[in-house]
Amino acid sequence: MGKTGQILGLAMMLLAVSSVQAIELEGDLVQGSLVRGQVEPGSQVFLNDKPLRLTQAGRFVLGFGRSEDLVQTLKVEFPDGTAKVRELVLAERSYDIQRIEGVPSRTVTPSEASLERIRREAEEVRRTRSRDSDLTGFLGEFVWPAEGRISGVYGSQRVYNGEPRSPHYGIDIAAPAGAPVLAPADGVVTMAAPDLFYSGGTLIIDHGFGVSSTFLHLSGFDVTPGQAVKKGQRIARVGSSGRSTGPHLDWRINWFDVRLDPMTVAPAPKSGRTPPLVDR
Numbered sequence: 001m002g003k004t005g006q007i008l009g010l011a012m013m014l015l016a017v018s019s020v021q022a023i024e025l026e027g028d029l030v031q032g033s034l035v036r037g038q039v040e041p042g043s044q045v046f047l048n049d050k051p052l053r054l055t056q057a058g059r060f061v062l063g064f065g066r067s068e069d070l071v072q073t074l075k076v077e078f079p080d081g082t083a084k085v086r087e088l089v090l091a092e093r094s095y096d097i098q099r100i101e102g103v104p105s106r107t108v109t110p111s112e113a114s115l116e117r118i119r120r121e122a123e124e125v126r127r128t129r130s131r132d133s134d135l136t137g138f139l140g141e142f143v144w145p146a147e148g149r150i151s152g153v154y155g156s157q158r159v160y161n162g163e164p165r166s167p168h169y170g171i172d173i174a175a176p177a178g179a180p181v182l183a184p185a186d187g188v189v190t191m192a193a194p195d196l197f198y199s200g201g202t203l204i205i206d207h208g209f210g211v212s213s214t215f216l217h218l219s220g221f222d223v224t225p226g227q228a229v230k231k232g233q234r235i236a237r238v239g240s241s242g243r244s245t246g247p248h249l250d251w252r253i254n255w256f257d258v259r260l261d262p263m264t265v266a267p268a269p270k271s272g273r274t275p276p277l278v279d280r
């Protein structure tokens, strides 16, 4: 081997070492975001000491809550026995206060009997979102599930009829009752509940690895639990069921019990309207 060959060989070896130890992250390091990652296949990844699930190809996902601690620690143990610790510093967000009047008073101050129902339904939703499947729909690009004006954003502090309540965790898209709702990514239907107390007609789709979409206030479903759905497929119809003041779609994304901002997977349109739906 000539001198040039030796140098080239050395350079390629260095390149191989650095690419093997790379931690690639896709997504903004900000409160509320969904972040996808890539490491060498066969590695182990830990977020603040919690082990994450990896695909055969070394892909993984994680998410940060609305008020998440700003410093997070990602540790990767590579197949060759070496390890790398990367500190993730999240950007802090500020959230709006949103005042909503004209909400039915039974949903602002529920009766004793309703509280039992609310608790039971919340537990059912929590259990559905805790599913840790090996589906990989979360790896693809997400599309907007409905067409219309964005009328509510993630994180806003909500005041109903003058009474402060918990923050809003979805994206609201104003659309006529009966308008189609499309799957934003591939997945499997894990819940289709026609009438929950707060969220009315509620559909949950599992995109894999703890990532799920929830759709609220629906007027009807086009799919049933257990059914596999493709991105862009019609899954439901917009409605105004539950605690709602008019027809709209409320779309939420979770990473297990961590509530994320759907805008971190579907970029915010500058027009304030979601793009026209693409029928697939």
Ligand SMILES: [Zn+2]
Pocket: 152, 168, 170, 171, 172, 249, 250
């Ligand atoms: Zn909403």
